Amino acid sequence: MTQNQHTRNPITLFFGVLTVSFLIFAVTSLVLLRSSQEKQQQHSYDETGLAALQVRLHYEMLLGKLAAVESATLQGSVDDAVVAFDVLYERLKVLPGRPTYDKLLDEETLALQRQVLTALTQEIPFIDGAADGDGKLLLGMYQRLLPLKHKVDRLGHRPVQVASDRRAQATQDLEDQSNLFFWIITGFIVSGLIFTIVIFRQLKTQHNLSESLRRSRDEAEQASAAKSQFLSHMSHEFRTPMNAILGFAQLLDMDKLEFKHQQSVKQILNSGNEMLSLINQVLALEHINVGNVKLDPTPVEPKKVLQECYDMLRTNAADRDVQVRIVEPDQAVANIFVTDHLRLQQIIFCLLSNAINYNRPQGTVSMFVEMASDLDIKFSVQDTGVGIPLDQQDDVFQAFNRLGREAQDIQGTGVGLTIAHELVKLLGGSIHFTSIPGQGSTFWIVLPLIPPPVPITNGA
Numbered sequence: 001m002t003q004n005q006h007t008r009n010p011i012t013l014f015f016g017v018l019t020v021s022f023l024i025f026a027v028t029s030l031v032l033l034r035s036s037q038e039k040q041q042q043h044s045y046d047e048t049g050l051a052a053l054q055v056r057l058h059y060e061m062l063l064g065k066l067a068a069v070e071s072a073t074l075q076g077s078v079d080d081a082v083v084a085f086d087v088l089y090e091r092l093k094v095l096p097g098r099p100t101y102d103k104l105l106d107e108e109t110l111a112l113q114r115q116v117l118t119a120l121t122q123e124i125p126f127i128d129g130a131a132d133g134d135g136k137l138l139l140g141m142y143q144r145l146l147p148l149k150h151k152v153d154r155l156g157h158r159p160v161q162v163a164s165d166r167r168a169q170a171t172q173d174l175e176d177q178s179n180l181f182f183w184i185i186t187g188f189i190v191s192g193l194i195f196t197i198v199i200f201r202q203l204k205t206q207h208n209l210s211e212s213l214r215r216s217r218d219e220a221e222q223a224s225a226a227k228s229q230f231l232s233h234m235s236h237e238f239r240t241p242m243n244a245i246l247g248f249a250q251l252l253d254m255d256k257l258e259f260k261h262q263q264s265v266k267q268i269l270n271s272g273n274e275m276l277s278l279i280n281q282v283l284a285l286e287h288i289n290v291g292n293v294k295l296d297p298t299p300v301e302p303k304k305v306l307q308e309c310y311d312m313l314r315t316n317a318a319d320r321d322v323q324v325r326i327v328e329p330d331q332a333v334a335n336i337f338v339t340d341h342l343r344l345q346q347i348i349f350c351l352l353s354n355a356i357n358y359n360r361p362q363g364t365v366s367m368f369v370e371m372a373s374d375l376d377i378k379f380s381v382q383d384t385g386v387g388i389p390l391d392q393q394d395d396v397f398q399a400f401n402r403l404g405r406e407a408q409d410i411q412g413t414g415v416g417l418t419i420a421h422e423l424v425k426l427l428g429g430s431i432h433f434t435s436i437p438g439q440g441s442t443f444w445i446v447l448p449l450i451p452p453p454v455p456i457t458n459g460a
Contacts, residue, residue, distance in 0.1 A: 019191045019192045019195045050160065051091070051095060051098055051159075052095060052104070052105075052109075052155060052156050052157075052158070052159035052160065053156045053157070053159075053160050054091065054156075055088065055091050055092050055095060055152065055155060055156055056152050056153060056155065056156030056157075057156075058084065058087050058088040058091055059088055059145075059148070059149075059152045059156075061084050061088075062081065062084040062085055062088050062145070063142060063145065063146065063149075065077060065080045065081035065084045066081050066138060066141050066142035066145070067142055068080070068081070069081050069135065069138045069139070069141075069142075070139060070142050077135075078130050078135035078138060081130070081138055082127055082130055082131045085120070085123070085127050086127070088120065089117075089120050089121075089124075092113060092116060092117050092120065093117060095113060096110060096113060103162075103166070104159040104162045104163055104166075105158075105159060106158070106162070108158075109154070109155060109158045109159065112151045112152075112154055112155045112158075113155055115148075115151060116148050116151055116152055116155060119144075119145065119148055120145075123141055123144070123145070126138060126141060238275075238279055239276070239279065242272055242275060242276055242279075245268065245272050246269065246272045246273070246276070249265050249268040249269045249272060250269065252265045253265045253266065253269060288419065288422045288423070288426075293343075293423075293426060295340045295343065295426060295427070295451075296340050296341075296342070297338050297339055297340055297451045298338065298339075298340070298341055299336045299337070299338055300336065300337060300338070300339050300341045300344060301335065301336055302329065302333065302334070302335075302337065302369040302377060302379070303326065303329060303369060305341070305344055305345055305348055305379075306326050306348060306367045306369060306379070307326060308345060309345060309348045309349045309352050309367075310324055310326060310352070310367070312349060313349070313352055313353055313356060316353070316356055316357075317356050317365070320356055320357070320359065320361070321361045321362055321363075322356050322359045322361075322362075322363050322364070322365060323362075323363070323364045323365070324352070324356070324364075324365045324366075324367070325364065325365070325366055325367070326366075326367045327366055327367065327368045329368070329369045329370060330370070332370075332371050333369055333370055333371055333377070334371070334377060334449060337377055337447070337449040337450070338449070338450050338451055339427055339447055339448075339451060340427060343423045343426065343427060344379075344427070344447070346419065346420070346423055347379075347419075347420045347423050347424060347427075347431075347445060348367075348379060348381070350416040350417060350419055350420040351381040351417075351420060351443045351445075352365065352367065352381055353416060354416055354417065354443075355381050355382075355383035355385065355441070355443075356383075358383070358385045358386060359383050359384060359385040359386075359440075360384065360385055360386065363383065363384040363385060363440075364383070364384050365381065365382065365383045365384075366380075366381075366382045366383075367379075367380070367381055367382075368380040368381075368382070368444075372446045375448060375449055375450075376429075376446050376447065376448055376449065377446070377447055377448075377449055378444055378445070378446050378447075379444060379445050379447075380442060380443070380444035381442070381443050381444070382440065382441075382442040383440045383441055383442075384439070384440040385440050385441065386437070386438065386440075387435045387436050387437040387438055387439055387440055387441055388433075388435040388437065388441055389437050390437070393433075393435060396417055396433065397417050397418055397421040397431075398418065417443075420445075424445050424447070427447055427451070428447065428448050428451055429445055429446050429447035429448065430445070430446050431443065431444070431445045431446075432444055432445075432446075
């Protein structure tokens with residue numbers, strides 16, 4: 001499943017990036033296409049080259065007026081010729097400076113414009129004289145300006161041709177942009193469709209996975225509930241005959257029996273108590289796992305808890321020839337702090353029981369209580385036992401793992417440290433240890449002097 005996810009994610013990312021890229025390109029192309037269309041629709045008069053063409057028309061008009069003057073020196077014809085000259089001259093003079101004509105007029109056309117303008121400039125004195133009333137000054141001007149016809153024709157048609165070519169190129173560019181936009185939109189649709197299919201398949205797979213996980217969770221919860229119910233039922237079934245056995249054994253222990261019978265009775269009591277302890281530990285771990293642990297914070301005397309645990313395990317320590325001592329705390333240690341007395345007792349009991357059981361003959365166990373900080377108190381249990389191998393220290397708090405000690409004569413289920421670890425967390429603290437193989441181990445817990453405002457519970 002993990003491999004499939006690693007396979008799908010790059011595919012999804014690829015098509016997602018591809019779709020977004022096509023979308024960006026599509027928007028950009030649409031903007032450029034729209035801008036080009038607007039430019040095509042907003043061509044100004046100057047962009048068509050018609051201003052140059054009108055120069056040629058005004059030139060022909062001037063020649064017509066001059067021809068009329070040559071045929072009959074009428075004042076009206078002279079005035080018309082003067083006006084036609086002025087219009088032609090001004091239009092020709094300002095032609096290079098008109099908008100876009102820097103692109104429409106090449107060097108050859110500009111040279112023609114300058115030549116024609118120079119020729120007209122030479123006629124200005126005659127035009128001024130005619131404007132002052134001497135119309136005879138216009139005689140002969142027709143013949144002088146007629147040779148300019150070829151140049152004026154080229155000057156008029158060349159910009160129009162350039163403008164036409166530019167419009168054709170713009171039209172072609174617009175068509176190319178339209179084609180590009182079409183293919184980009186096509187790519188966007190195709191990649192978007194593939195991306196949608198991939199996402200849909202992933203969502204479907206995710207839904208199926210969620211359903212599978214939900215079913216697995218429900219099955220696990222049902223199995224856990226069945227296991228808890230079974231353990232609870234079996235514990236009562238075990239406890240009933242076990243209590244009877246222990247009761248009769250205690251009655252026998254009170255009688256004066258022969259030595260070998262007394263030893264047998266003590267063996268029954270020890271084994272029965274050990275069995276009852278194992279049942280209680282398994283049930284305690286099960287209650288923690290299902291969240292059925294309630295906490296009852298009350299004022300607790302640290303040293304008194306250590307003494308209570310020692311009293312409960314005094315006989316076990318004597319049987320194993322292990323000396324247990326409680327180190328007197330210094331004056332800085334709080335006399336009372338608030339926590340769950342029973343849960344703290346369970347934790348210390350588990351640590352002390354392990355320190356005794358896994359110790360060597362004539363070994364020692366030391367219990368300490370000290371301040372870890374101004375707000376935390378520390379309980380430590382130190383032994384001189386066999387220690388824990390380095391390669392097994394990561395598994396210390398794993399349930400039902402006795403770290404390879406199953407073949408030894410030490411009874412247990414391997415859940416004591418697991419219970420201690422979970423209970424410490426419920427109390428808002430932490431548990432730690434150091435161990436040197438062949439020299440011993442030290443386990444310690446750190447608890448807050450005052451529990452959090454809301455009591456820490458695990459379940460109802």
